[in-house]
Amino acid sequence: MKIRSCAGITKPSFLLVHSELPALTFHKPESTWISTLRIPSNYERTFGSVTRFRCSVADGTFASTSVRSSASKPNTVRLGRKQGDSSSLYSRPSLLDMKKERIANRAKVYEFLRGLGIVPDELDGLELPVTVEVIQERIDFLHKLGLTIEDINNYPLVLGCSVKKNMIPVLDYLGKLGVRKSTFTYFLRRYPQVLHASVAVDLAPVVKYLQGLDIKPNDIPRVLERYPEVLGFKLEGTMSTSVAYLVGIGVSRREVGGVLTRYPEILGMRVGRVIKPFMDYLQGLGIPRLAVARLIEKRPHILGFGLEERVKPSVESLLEFDVRKASLPSIIAQYPEIVGIDLKPKLLGQRSLLQSIIDLEPEDFGTVVEKMPQVVSLSNTSMVKHVEFLKDCGFSLQQVRNMVVGCPQVLALNLDIMKLSFDYFQMEMQRPLDDLVAFPAFFTYGLESTIKPRHKIVAIKGFKCSLSWLLNCSDEKFKERLSYDTIEMEEMQTIPSFDMNSLMEPRSDDSDSEYEEDSDDEYV
Secondary structure (H helix, E strand, C coil), rough: CCCCCCCCEECCEEEECCCCCCCCCCCCCCCCEEEECCCCCHHHHHHHHEEEEECCCCCCCHHHHHHHHHHHHHCCCCCCCCCCCCCCCCCCCHHHHHHHHHHHHHHHHHHHHHHHHHCCCCHHCCCCCCCHHHHHHHHHHHHCCCCHHHHHHCCCHHHHHHHHHHHHHHHHHHHHHCCCHCCCCHHHHCCCHHHHHHHHHHHHHHHHHHHHHHCCCHHHHHHHHHHHHHHCCCCCCHHHHHHHHHHHHHHCCHHHHHHHHHHHHHHCCCHHHHCCCCCCCCHHHHHHHHHHHHHHHHHHHHHHCCHHHHHHHHHHHHHCCCHHHHHHHHHHHHHHHHHHHHHHHHHHHHHHHHHHHHHHHHHHHHHHHCCCEEEEEEEEHHHHHHHHHHHHHHCCCHHHHHHHCHHHHHCCEEHHHHHHHHHHHHHHCCCCHHHHHHHHHHHHHHHHHHHHHHHHHHHHHHHCHHHHHHHHHHHHHHHHHHHHCCHHHCCCCCCCCCCCHHHCCCCCCCCCCCCCCCCCCCCC
16 A cells, blocks of 8 residues: 655644645555654644544545644644535525425414414415515505405405515506595405506506596596406406497497496496396387487496396386386386386385375376386385475365376475475466366476466466466477467377487487486485
């Protein structure tokens, strides 16, 4: 065995030991060599001694004993390491260790959520923060938005949204559009999935599409606040088909923006399941297709009435309460909301009230509903006050009943205006009460705009005519009547009735897509 020895070189302040790994030549199966370097005693006293240097071939290790110094013991050097030892300062955890750590962290997060009352069962497979502190940050932020633990349990996947990467960018974008911060709580309860969305990829294209449907930029926030789910729709899916169908049945293209602004839920309605069956049913009752289109333009929310849940049962209730089937189209056209409410209890309540205060017969109640379907929504107090007013005017119970059946609007008109009209009727026109019993619609005409001017003209000419002949016509027709030598009996119509054709008249050119909700200002 050939061994290259070690050399020790000394200097005044240190000892340098330079070793080279031995080049081993085996002559025997096993060999061990031990060598001790001896240093003169004067140097040994000063710097210490090298006790031994051993190389063991058998176990593949080499070791050097420490250099002991009488002056400084920390200079000790130990070299001793087995080849293949896995312990190291820079060693990385194994995949198994990493998996165990993730499981442990998720268990801590789940335990924290359960402590708050949040059920984490749906969170399996969702990427969650590894620390409780981050999940606490998300929950605190959701609380600031007004969401409760119950809201989070309704959609626990919201905990997978990062505050900085998801929530804040989405809410900032909605705020810039004009969505009010006060509506964020309702908005997120309705559609919490919006927090997962990308502003550029998901939200902005939908907003642009809505503007392309003639929804004005200022109305976009109103649409989103009312129907947040629209932000999750595909551009070429239900939204486009529902709009195309409405235009196809007669809804004016220029009215689409206004229709969608007031009832954006239409964008989520499937044509085959919702809109078309509703259209077909109303047409089957006798309402012309174009009339239905006009109803949708004025009251688009009627499309939200459940056909099977509300509309059909309401129609059956009307027939049950002595409404004639032929009158159904007129009733629905006048007051579409009548088929969207829980109607039977209202019909029963109103009929019972009118029976108690004016002895109204059941069949007469059907007539009242036909002439003024809004009667189902009148308050009991209002109807009682109007009946008392008519009695105070001197009408008998029988006369009041006839007036209500002839013109149910007398149960709903503004009482102050009715008093003024009645005072003029008594003081200036000086007609008998029977004239009002025969034509109770007198109270529906404007005192200053119609009643006074026409009465003065007739009084000057000395005409004797009924209230119906005097009032129940347009201004042009009235001027034509004044040229007659005699009053034709066929022109003395009784009560004005609803004309379905008026619903289908062409719109004026200045019509636009921004509707105001129809109001019944003439009613109480």
